[in-house]
Structures are given as structure tokens and as C-alpha cells.
Amino acid sequence: MNKLLEFGRKALFYARVLSGYEERRIRYFRLQLEKRVQQVQERKAAVNKVPEQLILSEVRRMVEEMQALNKKLEETEAAIEEYFKPLDGEAEIIMKMQLEREEQTSHMMMNALEEQAALQAAEAERNASMNQAANPETDPSEAEIMMKMGLGGEDTALKEMMKAMQEQVLHAKDDAENTESVNSIPKSTTTPKAS
Template sequence: MDKLLEFGRKALLYVRVLSGYEERRIRNYRLQLERRLQQAQEKKIALRKIPEQAVLAEVRRMVEQMQAVNKKLEETETAIEEYFKPIHKEAEMIMKMQLDGEEARMKEMRTVMQRQALLEKAEAEKAAIAKSAVNNQQIEDSTSTTACQADKATE
């Protein structure tokens, strides 16, 4: 009986092979195995990409945070500049007033120094004139003394 069953199985296999059923079944099984293999490879690639995608997502998030911080910083700087604008204007006005005052004092000092120099020059000229007058008088006195002595000697 085993032989009969074995013969029946072989006969069914030949019938299936000759009818193409077995070939289609083998082909379907092979395609199914290929699909499973392809899906497994895709899952494997996806699993490898997950850490990379996580890192990229983290980098994107950090870049967005840095951009937000930079924007806040620029807004804060602008607000500070706007807040201190009147103070800067007042400081500029005060500095300008101080510079104008210093310039006026310098001009006044220059005119005072020029007057002082003119006075010293005039005094020096007077002293020179007085000295030359004294010298002239001494010369005249000495000439008149020599003339008197000469007159006395001639007498």
C-alpha cells in the first residue's frame, strides 16, 4: 500500500508539473520569498537611517533654536538702542557744549596771551628806549666832560 501511495504522489506531481501548476506554485513561493527578503532589507535600511534621521532632526531643531536666539538678540539690541537714543543725544549735546566752552576758553586764553605778549614787548621797547636814552646821556655827559676838560686845558 505504501508503494501505491508513493506511486499516487509521484503521479500527482507529474500531473501538476505537466499542467504548470507546480511551476506556478514554485514561482509564487520564490516571488514571495523575494518580497520578504526585499522588505527585510528595506526595514534594515530604515533602521540604519533612523539614528541618522534623529541626528538630522536634532541638528535642525538646534539650528532653529539658534536662529530664534539670534533674532531675539537682534530685537533686544534694537530695543536697547532705541531706549538709549535720547540719552546718547543728550550726551552728545553736553559734550558739544563742553567742547564749545573749552574752545571759548582757549580763544580767551590766546587773546590774553597775545595782550600779555604785546605788553611785554612794549615794556621791552620802553626799557630799550630808556636804556638807549641813558646811554646817550652818558655819552653826552662823557663828551661834555671831555669837552669841558679840553676847554679847561686850553684855557
């Protein structure tokens, strides 16, 4: 009986092979396996893309934060410049006023020096003419020498006066620079209040 069952099975198998049933069944099974492999590969590719997408989204977020920070910095710089514009204008006005004062004092000093030199020259001529009138025997060349000698002493006095006036001008400039440095506020040390 076992042999009969065995023979029946073999006959049925041959009938299936000859009819093409077995071949269709094998093809169907192979197609199902290929579909499963393809699905698994798609899942694997999707899983591999997830970290890349996470990294890309993180990079995008960081770039957006940096752009927002840069925008805030630019706005802050603009606000600082707007805050210091009036102070810069006032500093320019003060500088112009100080320069005008220095020019006026230098003109006044030059005028005073010219007047002083003119007075001393007139006095030297008067002294020379008085010496010539007192000593009619002296010749004109001696009078010129006397006049130069008289001017020589006055010349040193003029030089001393010039030095004193130059020192005064230098002190005035130093005072102007000191007041300028006190009035000018460094931009790096002050920060505007954040609103």
C-alpha cells in the same frame, strides 16, 4: 499494499509534473518568497531611515533655536542702542560745550598775553626814553641795549606767565576729561531691563 500506494504516489507525481501543475506551484511559492524578502527589505530600509529622520529633525530644531536666539540678540542690541542714543547726544553736546569753553579761555589768554606784552614793551620804551633823557650823553645804541636788557628781565616774566597759563589750560583740559569720563556710561556694564 504499501508498494501499491508508493506506485500510486509516484504516478500522481509524474502526472503533476507532466501537466505543469508542480512547476506552477513551485513558481507561486518562489514568488511568495520573493515578496516576503522584498517586504522585509522595505521594513529594514524604513527602520534605517527612522534614526536619520530623528537626527535630521533634531538638527532642524537646534537650528531653529539658534536662529531664534540670534534674533533675540539682535533685538536686544537694537534696544540697547536706542536706550543709549539720548545719552550719546548729551555727551556730544557736553563735549562741544567744553571745547567751546577751552577755545574761549585760550583766546582770552592770548589776548591777555598780547596786552601784557604791549604794556611791557610800552613801559620798556618809556624807561629807555627816560634813561636817554636823563643821560643825554649816551648814544642811541646804548639806549637800545638798555631797552633790550629791560625787556630781558620782562621776557623771563613773560615766559613764567606763559608757563602758568599753559598749566591752567592743562588743568582745565584734565577737569573736562574727568567730567567727560564721569558723564559717559560704559555700554558694556549696563543692561536694559528685559520686557
